[in-house]
Amino acid sequence: MQALEPVATMQLSRSFTVLIISINTLVAGCQTTSGVRTALEGEPSRSVASLTGASIGMQRDPAITAVLREISAGRIRDTDSILVSFGTRHTMSDTLSATRGIGAARRFLHARLAGYSRECGGCLRVEYDPAMIEVTRHPQRPMVNVVNVLAWLPGRDTSRVTVIGGHYDSCICSVDRFDFTSDAPGADDDGSGTAAVVELARVFSLRFPRGLESSVLFALYSGEELGLLGSTHLAARLHAAPFRITAAMTDDIIGNVVADDGRVDSMSVRIFGADPDNGPSRELARYAWAMGITYTPGFTVFPVFRLDRVGRGGDHSPFVTLRDPGLRFTERLENYKRQHLPTDRLADVNFEYVAKVARLNAATVGAMASAPPPPDSVVARRDQASGGQKWMMTWKAAPGATGYEILVRRTTSPTYETVTSVGNVTSYLLSDQLDDVWAAVRSVGANGHRSITVAVPPPAFPPR
Known part of the structure; x- marks a missing residue:
């Protein structure tokens, strides 16, 4: 399959907007002006978050x-x-x-x-x-x-x-x-x-x-x-x-x-x-x-x-x-x-x-x-060492995945505002306060295709 083509950030549809922050601001401060931090402090080896708009980091095949x-x-x-x-x-x-x-x-x-x-x-x-x-x-x-x-x-x-x-x-x-x-x-x-x-x-x-x-x-x-x-x-x-x-x-x-x-x-x-x-x-x-x-x-x-x-x-x-x-x-x-x-x-x-x-x-x-299947058994636990400000996210590896991405949005945002590539791992210490946001993880295949996201905390369904 040919390489995927990156897609420029675009504004949401007429009825929705998101805060647009430059990549330079994110690199310098590792957080948006909404207060949602999306990269681990002190871990430059991991890709910093990029603001995506409603395209949420997808690429064209x-x-x-x-x-x-x-x-x-x-x-x-x-x-x-x-x-x-x-x-x-x-x-x-x-x-x-x-x-x-x-x-x-x-x-x-x-x-x-x-x-x-x-x-x-x-x-x-x-x-x-x-x-x-x-x-x-x-x-x-x-x-x-x-x-x-x-x-x-x-x-x-x-x-x-x-x-x-x-x-x-x-x-x-x-x-x-x-x-x-x-x-x-x-x-x-x-x-x-x-x-x-x-x-x-x-x-x-x-x-x-x-x-x-x-x-x-x-x-x-x-x-x-x-x-x-x-x-x-x-x-x-x-x-x-x-x-x-x-x-x-x-x-x-x-x-x-x-x-x-x-x-x-x-x-x-x-x-x-x-x-x-x-x-x-x-x-x-x-x-x-x-x-x-x-x-x-x-x-x-x-x-x-x-x-x-x-x-x-x-x-x-x-x-x-x-x-x-x-x-x-x-x-x-x-x-x-x-x-x-x-x-x-x-x-x-x-x-x-x-x-x-x-x-x-x-x-x-x-x-x-x-795309590969989405990660399974996604769990987020409050990190005690940080006084409860950070959260450890874990998941089971998805067959065919060569990497994973963490997506974050405010609870009032219709879609994800940031994406962080975390590599081919099965855990990630989220520096965002999960009490205040939604976070999710998705699989990335060798061909560049992304799975559907799996959010934490997990959804609560009524009894069948």
């Missing part, structure tokens, strides 16, 4: 940049238009017709992914993922065959997997949730996300036919509109295997750029990262935010620090429930007059915008799948 260039808005449109042509993709709709219903849709998706696999010499493992699931929201609680369509790109470490998905089922739920015969085009919800994931499978198989450091799973879910049925099944299946879920992300409703009042926004996207603030989903949100600044700086990532929109849900949620890092990508300007209705038409989807979201997806997926 030319191989991933090449993937982004391959993404085609025209191909995404073609996939979405074929999905819309099936009339309805309701999970309970016709499964036998070749031209209408959920069965025709899943066979098309399987065939398209299988075609990409043939083109890369069989690098993608394409499969149906069926499960008989009770539809508990239906008054009669029927059992329905819910079938996900999956494409695996195996990595060198097949025990770890990054999941990127979208749901291919549709509905006119705002009229009748269980009407499975009327047209439900679902061009934006979620033909747009499904088509983006299909395109990601194509470009990753094209550029990385031998895979990355860990596996990538391109997941097309069914049953989302009836209660996240397909994603709940897949999350449970992956845990039972067991796989280690590096991240589970979903593209859901990523094609509209015009609000009902006429406002237009084709240059930003929301990402939703669940609580707690030091939990894996929030750390994943910071990672994806950094990828946007690193690889797609003209396309603003707008972080929203909650699980999902108010009163809504998505296919990342079952993974979040299992304490995996989960994230949702969604357009900035949703129009609820065109969701779960016959008015969710292809003509209202902006496919150049969908391609921009897909490029952000590709940067995030590619970087995560190229």
Whole structure:
């Protein structure tokens, strides 16, 4: 792999700012004006902290940049238009017709992914993922065959997997949730996300036919509109295997750029990262935010620090429930007059915008799948010799890591403000008072890719 390219510090998105301090100030004083010290006093052998902005020290990989260039808005449109042509993709709709219903849709998706696999010499493992699931929201609680369509790109470490998905089922739920015969085009919800994931499978198989450091799973879910049925099944299946879920992300409703009042926004996207603030989903949100600044700086990532929109849900949620890092990508300007209705038409989807979201997806997926696993068993203990002002951080070595970095932010900062390279060690005496800040550690691979951060103190989750 080619050497990674450093990325200049950039300002956070419109809604967030961080204190910008020169590197010279940090070298001279080893602390920011916020009072957050980020280098050990008296240890010049360790790299001093650098202020990073929301890019949090990430570097650009030319191989991933090449993937982004391959993404085609025209191909995404073609996939979405074929999905819309099936009339309805309701999970309970016709499964036998070749031209209408959920069965025709899943066979098309399987065939398209299988075609990409043939083109890369069989690098993608394409499969149906069926499960008989009770539809508990239906008054009669029927059992329905819910079938996900999956494409695996195996990595060198097949025990770890990054999941990127979208749901291919549709509905006119705002009229009748269980009407499975009327047209439900679902061009934006979620033909747009499904088509983006299909395109990601194509470009990753094209550029990385031998895979990355860990596996990538391109997941097309069914049953989302009836209660996240397909994603709940897949999350449970992956845990039972067991796989280690590096991240589970979903593209859901990523094609509209015009609000009902006429406002237009084709240059930003929301990402939703669940609580707690030091939990894996929030750390994943910071990672994806950094990828946007690193690889797609003209396309603003707008972080929203909650699980999902108010009163809504998505296919990342079952993974979040299992304490995996989960994230949702969604357009900035949703129009609820065109969701779960016959008015969710292809003509209202902006496919150049969908391609921009897909490029952000590709940067995030590619970087995560190229990185070593994050450090395990991260612990911070108050250092008694310093009177409790310093903290000893320890962790278990991560396979494939050649070094580690310590990141620090104020508790009021949305993302990390400083990064310190500490070398290939498994402990570090943090000179910051951890009572006042968040600290985290991440692995760095020989290829320069960084893992997701693991924060201390560790997150507190409610009982399952």
